[in-house]
Amino acid sequence: MKWNLKEILEVKDFDKLSKEIEKELEKLKIWVKKLSPKMSREDFEKMLRLEEEMGVKMSRLAYLPHLMEAVNQKDQQAKVLSKKAEDLGLKISQTSTKIGLWIQGKTEPKLDDKNAKRLFGVIKDLEYSLLRSREGAKFSLNEREEEIIRHKDSNGVGVIGDLRRMIETEFEYKSGKKKIKSQAELLSLVHSPESKVREDAYRALLETQKKNIDKFFAMYQAIVRDWAYEAKLRGYQSPIRVRNWGNDVPDKAVESLLSVCTEEKEVFWDYFKWKAKRLGVKKLKRFDIYAPMAKKDKKISYEEAVGVVLESFKEFSSEFWQAAREIVEKKHIDVYPSPVKIGGAFCATVEPKINPYIMLNFTGKTRDISTLAHELGHGVHSILANKHLASVQQSGLPLAETASTLAELVVFEKMMAQEKDNELKKAWLSEKIADAYASICRQNYFVKFEIEAHEKMGRGLSPEDLSKIYLGNLKEQFGDSVAIDPLFAYEWSYISHLFESPFYCYAYNFGELLSYNLYRKYQQDKGFLKKIIKILATGGSEKPSKILATVGVDIEKKEFWRESFEVIKRWQKELEEL
Ligand SMILES: [Zn+2]
Structure with a gap:
């Protein structure tokens, strides 16, 4: 193993x-x-x-x-x-x-x-x-200017990033009666089955952020102003365009994505209202949106998990099945956790002639099957594109999560179809929609917040002003479906992406919704699979919007993104029917 x-x-x-x-x-x-x-x-x-x-x-x-x-x-x-x-x-x-x-x-x-x-x-x-x-x-600027910027960055914004991490690692939290040493540990408690534990964890986190809000604001302000200055110097028309250019995604596509995610947010309101009912409360509290619904979970061995994933892939596409099987059979997967191993999971593409390597921390939870499917999806993508030269084998950011998300979807749908236990199915669906909320709606509103923050920062804001803007953003995001404690106004200050890579977050809703859409097209017409394989096999050798256009997908159109939400709406309907 x-x-x-x-x-x-x-x-x-x-x-x-x-x-x-x-x-x-x-x-x-x-x-x-x-x-x-x-x-x-x-x-x-x-x-x-x-x-x-x-x-x-x-x-x-x-x-x-x-x-x-x-x-x-x-x-x-x-x-x-x-x-x-x-x-x-x-x-x-x-x-x-x-x-x-x-x-x-x-x-x-x-x-x-x-x-x-x-x-x-x-x-x-x-x-x-x-x-x-x-x-x-x-x-780009001339060589000397580029040199100056590199130098100033490494002693300027670069240090701000380090400083922020140092400040955060020094924090000690008191959640209820428990002392907690790290933010990661604290955040794992917001998934606890006990409501008091969830609320205590959030309060411990946000009170600490609030106490230090002046520091976080000073750092964020410097990052935002530096970003704006450099964007202007280089001739970008707006701060977000720096990111769009980096991703090679048309501005129009990003605008359509953001506005559709905003318009379609209510499907998640339905979910939160459903969840409130299930938890036996009138209105869901922000503290409770990640409350688990499962009273039980199936334990599964690694061999069984591989079986489920390969079988689902086989039904979906022989290319997926073949490639994933190669990775498994060649022993390119490191399976179990160990005290000296890093956490999480990843898939590493070394070069076209070598099958990719996958690291897991498999413990036998249902979630571990999704992770296995996800990473094998990346591996399939890499193998499908291995006819290309090494430097263009891997897709750029907009398409990088296509195969992995598709792989997860395929396995999820198969597991749902096979499972007889309705309680388990409900728990899975609930978790799936909560995940979709976190990677689609939540990320969308991070980017919307950034757009506003970057726009207004130049005109002079106080830490309280910025936190008020954030609270307004949350109120729009949740509508009347969730009660938001005012403490959440300070949530922005612990979201590391906002500090470390401005406007990065739309990569999540982009990737997720793109895959939903392709999957839906496949469900409506199995012949579409050929086009999916074609997209994946192109690797990074072509402009993302052009690859997609060749299979009839126009990411600048709002209708395209709107269609993707049909998948989530179907899940929500299934959940309510169960
Ligand atoms: Zn991934």
Whole structure:
């Protein structure tokens, strides 16, 4: 039940591979000297292929210690290798940055548009990423300015981020009579079956945030103002556009997504009202939205879980089934928790020729089946796109969660169809809708809050003003379905995404709703599966909106996002009928 990393690299061959890369780096440096707009297509191709080759080797070199350390945080050998790989990676990036700047047309001898067009098509697979990198030049500054920004960031906003984490880790909470040392532990209590425990945990968290709100506000204000300053300097028309450009998603698509999520919020109100009834209260309190509904859960072995997932995949698509089976059979999964292993779960794509690796912390809960399905979904995605070159095998953010979310849906629907126990089915559905709320509606309102905060911060706000804006945002989000304690006004101050990557959160509702929509299209017409596979097999070699357009999906249209909500509405209906 431990993964076998030999396929990536054997530890004894680490130095040998490292030397190989060093040699190739010398060759790459020679190419840098030969860069010229007049260079032949053949030469340009040779250089790109060398860079790809080095990327693959570097990835193997870095993933070996990374994965070793993931399952054994005390592995000293892994730490040494990891540092070596990191140093070599830095060395390479100095050279590849030079190539990157030249491709952007920013260094002499300048690459003009005509020659860029002539050269970029030489490897079809890389054309999109080369064009995009060149297009990005319009938002970049000159070399010296970029250098200054990098430097100022690492001693400025970068430090603010560290400071915030330090302040939070120093907090000690008192929840009821219990002393609690970490925020993560405290937050796990909001899922407790006891209402008093949930409320105490939230109060402990939010009282602490409130007491320190001036500090969080000062940090947030600096981050927001810095973001605005840089966005303006680079020529973005609004703060959120920085993120949209980074994701390569049209502004219009994001606007449609946000407005539909706002308009369709009431399906979650129905859910919260249902939940209030089930809990025997008149109105649900904000403290209780994650109250578990299950009185029992099924325990399941890993072998059984694999069986359920593979069987569901098989019914859905032979491609999914085949790819997932390969990962399982090749022993690329590290299954059980251990005291030295990191928490959570992930799927790692090393390079196209190696099947991806999956780390789990399987304990036999129903939720662990979903996690297995999710990570195997990522693995399937990676295998389906393995005909591409390494640098474009993986999808960008907007499509990165498509296969994983689909995989979860497929397994969930299958489990629901097979289960006879209505109490269990109710609990599963309830949990599914609560999850959908958290990844769709809640994230949507984070982004809406950010848009308002970024807009108003420049005009002068106090910590209380900002918290009032947040409370207003919550009231709109929950309507009359949930009673909100005024303490929740300070909730914004512990949401790390708002500080660490502004406007990131719409990636969650985007990914989730996109998958719902594709799944729904598949349910209506099984022939749509071919198109799903086509999207996944494109990997990151094409613009996300263009990939989707080729299968008839227009993410700029509100109707598209609205359709996705039909899936949640069906669940809610099923829940009420049960
Ligand atoms: Zn994922």
